[in-house]
Amino acid sequence: MAGATYTRIYLHERPVADITPTTFKSEQLPLSSLVPGENEVLVKVHWLSLDPAMRGWLNDKRSYVPPVKIGETMRAGGLATVIKAGPGSELKEGDVVSTRPGMRCWTEYAVVKTKDCEKLVYPKGANMLDFLGALGMPGLTAYFGLLHVGAVKAGDVLVVSGAAGAVGSLVCQIGKKKGAKVYAIAGGKEKCKWLEEEVGVEKAFDYKDPKWKEEFKKVGYLDVYFDNVGGETLDFMLTRLKVGARIPLCGAISDYNNPHPKGLSGYMNLISQRAKIEGFIVFDYAKEYPAAISEMASWLADGTLKRKFHIVEGLDNAPKALPMLFTGGNTGKLVVKVSDPVNKDAAKL
Numbered sequence: 001m002a003g004a005t006y007t008r009i010y011l012h013e014r015p016v017a018d019i020t021p022t023t024f025k026s027e028q029l030p031l032s033s034l035v036p037g038e039n040e041v042l043v044k045v046h047w048l049s050l051d052p053a054m055r056g057w058l059n060d061k062r063s064y065v066p067p068v069k070i071g072e073t074m075r076a077g078g079l080a081t082v083i084k085a086g087p088g089s090e091l092k093e094g095d096v097v098s099t100r101p102g103m104r105c106w107t108e109y110a111v112v113k114t115k116d117c118e119k120l121v122y123p124k125g126a127n128m129l130d131f132l133g134a135l136g137m138p139g140l141t142a143y144f145g146l147l148h149v150g151a152v153k154a155g156d157v158l159v160v161s162g163a164a165g166a167v168g169s170l171v172c173q174i175g176k177k178k179g180a181k182v183y184a185i186a187g188g189k190e191k192c193k194w195l196e197e198e199v200g201v202e203k204a205f206d207y208k209d210p211k212w213k214e215e216f217k218k219v220g221y222l223d224v225y226f227d228n229v230g231g232e233t234l235d236f237m238l239t240r241l242k243v244g245a246r247i248p249l250c251g252a253i254s255d256y257n258n259p260h261p262k263g264l265s266g267y268m269n270l271i272s273q274r275a276k277i278e279g280f281i282v283f284d285y286a287k288e289y290p291a292a293i294s295e296m297a298s299w300l301a302d303g304t305l306k307r308k309f310h311i312v313e314g315l316d317n318a319p320k321a322l323p324m325l326f327t328g329g330n331t332g333k334l335v336v337k338v339s340d341p342v343n344k345d346a347a348k349l
């Protein structure tokens with residue numbers, strides 16, 4: 001491998017609003033510069049997760065994680081194979097791992113701390129990509145947001161925004177499994193058709209149709225609103241609450257690129273309806289992940305939980321793919337394929 005190089009993509013300038021062609025830059029570096037130290041491993045990256053939260057990591061603001069620094073390789077969760085283990089590492093060459101979202105994974109190769117990697121243990125019927133979908137952050141977010149924060153129960157009217165996305169499409173399916181009547185909100189006829197015909201929601205509403213709110217009122221009032229988008233849709237849902245309704249505030253993608261988000265005018269309905277709105281971060285449930293993964297895996301194994309991935313080929317396309325999350329270009333979980341797994345059997349494709 002003498003003279004071999006690898007590509008990494010780093011934050012070049014912070015976007016003020018939308019991500020632009022100059023937000024990220026890429027460079028080639030000698031592979032020989034990547035040497036794992038004590039309790040570190042050199043990994044070859046195969047898959048990257050693209051997540052709306054990444055937009056927030058580009059802002060120089062206080063949040064639940066520090067911002068990505070200018071010049072730093074862009075952060076992302078990923079799936080990778082260990083190429084070389086440093087001294088003291090519990091991982092060994094050939095292990096297939098997931099890297100925590102905090103790792104700098106917009107790169108073909110990386111040196112990461114062993115403690116920031118988790119060796120994949122495949123439940124029956126699971127494959128590698130499931131660790132970025134139902135068994136990864138989107139699945140766990142859907143699971144804990146709906147069942148713990150939303151406390152959904154059989155017979156509830158559940159409304160889900162961002163419903164054709166990674167988290168939303170799983171929330172719809174978990175809600176159905178728990179006996180809720182599920183209504184979806186998504187952008188465009190195609191997504192609504194997919195939600196009704198394949199995901200199996202009662203009805204899907206296209207929020208880009210100017211008449212959708214009038215149509216939605218026919219549903220009546222709701223018990224749980226799982227909010228992925230914030231903004232105007234959240235404000236409208238505040239007017240549709242039953243007494244004791246719950247709103248798990250998962251995300252607010254409609255405002256992530258907006259430097260001056262507007263406030264909510266409908267918040268007083270929370271008082272009259274004795275309703276609850278609660279923000280949450282999936283990482284706070286880390287201790288409970290194994291039980292959730294086991295239940296989600298059983299649904300994957302019996303074929304009752306549908307997977308949907310939107311795959312973009314090539315690390316170089318990651319900067320163009322990330323903004324798709326903000327224009328609705330993806331259905332299901334958006335991922336980037338960086339390279340083929342080193343060992344196809346170990347990766348269980």
Ligand SMILES: NC(=O)c1ccc[n+]([C@@H]2O[C@H](COP(=O)([O-])OP(=O)(O)OC[C@H]3O[C@@H](n4cnc5c(N)ncnc54)[C@H](OP(=O)(O)O)[C@@H]3O)[C@@H](O)[C@H]2O)c1
Pocket residue numbers: 050051052053137138141162163164165166167168185186187188191228229249250251252253254255280281282283324325326327328329330331332333334
């Ligand atoms: N709290 C947590 O711990 C946690 C963890 C993971 C994710 N999240 C949040 O969960 C939400 C969904 O994440 P995801 O990974 O599943 O992404 P995703 O839903 O797969 O992709 C984002 C989707 O958002 C929709 N969207 C974009 N701009 C919009 C707008 N202005 N108004 C309404 N919808 C818009 C688009 O679908 P349409 O075509 O339907 O517009 C797009 O496909 C995000 O807000 C994310 O930040 C939170």
